[in-house]
Amino acid sequence: xxxxxxxxxxxxxxxxxxxxxxxxxxxxxxxxxxxxxxxxxxxxxxxxxxxxxxxxxxxxxxxxxxxxxxxxxxxxxxxxxxxxxxxxxxxxxxxxxxxxxxxxxxxxxxxxxxxxxxxxxxxxxxxxxxx
Amino acid sequence: xxxxxxxxxxxxxxxxxxxxxxxxxxxxxxxxxxxxxxxxxxxxxxxxxxxxxxxxxxxxxxxxxxxxxxxxxxxxxxxxxxxxxxxxxxxxxxxxxxxxxxxxxxxxxxxxxxxxxxxxxxxxxxxxxxxxxxxx
Numbered sequence: 411x412x413x414x415x416x417x418x419x420x421x422x423x424x425x426x427x428x429x430x431x432x433x434x435x436x437x438x439x440x441x442x443x444x445x446x447x448x449x450x451x452x453x454x455x456x457x458x459x460x461x462x463x464x465x466x467x468x469x470x471x472x473x474x475x476x477x478x479x480x481x482x483x484x485x486x487x488x489x490x491x492x493x494x495x496x497x498x499x500x501x502x503x504x505x506x507x508x509x510x511x512x513x514x515x516x517x518x519x520x521x522x523x524x525x526x527x528x529x530x531x532x533x534x535x536x537x538x539x540x541x
Numbered sequence: 542x543x544x545x546x547x548x549x550x551x552x553x554x555x556x557x558x559x560x561x562x563x564x565x566x567x568x569x570x571x572x573x574x575x576x577x578x579x580x581x582x583x584x585x586x587x588x589x590x591x592x593x594x595x596x597x598x599x600x601x602x603x604x605x606x607x608x609x610x611x612x613x614x615x616x617x618x619x620x621x622x623x624x625x626x627x628x629x630x631x632x633x634x635x636x637x638x639x640x641x642x643x644x645x646x647x648x649x650x651x652x653x654x655x656x657x658x659x660x661x662x663x664x665x666x667x668x669x670x671x672x673x674x675x676x677x
Binding site for chain 2 (some may be wrong): 450451452456484485487488489491492493494496511513515525527528529530531532533
């Protein structure tokens with residue numbers, strides 16, 4: 411879905427994150443976050459710190475989905491302080507298929523999105539697929 | 542309602558404030574009949590609550606466990622016609638244990654702004670699990 415013309419600049423920046431993930435361009439993903447990024451997730455390590463942590467988080471998703479994970483942006487809401495992206499994430503592995511709505515919350519800072527909450531709506535389905 | 546904000550931002554704020562005040566009859570008017578409320582984590586209240594009555598019962602139980610101290614200080618609400626995202630500073634007390642986390646709360650909204658689905662994640666999910674460990 412293309413960005414609405416009135417979208418907040420922080421929302422425009424956030425929209426580029428799932429687009430880079432979909433391309434497999436992790437360096438473009440990292441550009442949106444500061445070096446001391448903190449990433450909260452409901453499973454796995456639960457808290458991922460820094461670029462190494464972020465790389466482990468996305469690397470695990472790509473590995474478990476055999477590279478099929480695809481984030482589709484439904485909507486991004488932004489302000490000067492915060493942004494929330496609503497994403498539909500699909501992935502496949504053998505006969506297993508995942509299709510869940512995910513909300514990605516983030517604080518907006520000068521170096522990028524510093525604190526991030528990554529929330530699948532159906533965490534049981536998420537954990538079953540990626541756990 | 543504040544100048545320039547989306548109607549649903551004011552609507553979500555009012556619902557969240559009703560929850561903090563323990564005004565569950567008021568909270569009911571913000572929930573769709575078939576609302577689905579996902580409570581994450583690993584504690585006795587974790588699970589999916591289906592329908593308005595089940596959600597209100599969960600909310601009453603949580604507020605009762607916290608002795609009425611479960612409170613959300615709203616940091617910011619971002620909302621549209623379809624979704625809302627709430628940054629909420631949650632505090633509560635129970636028999637000397639305290640909860641103090643920032644909770645990211647996501648909502649799906651219907652055409653009337655009623656909440657159809659809710660899910661959330663705290664910055665310290667381990668602290669959330671520990672706090673609610675004694676709730677049943």
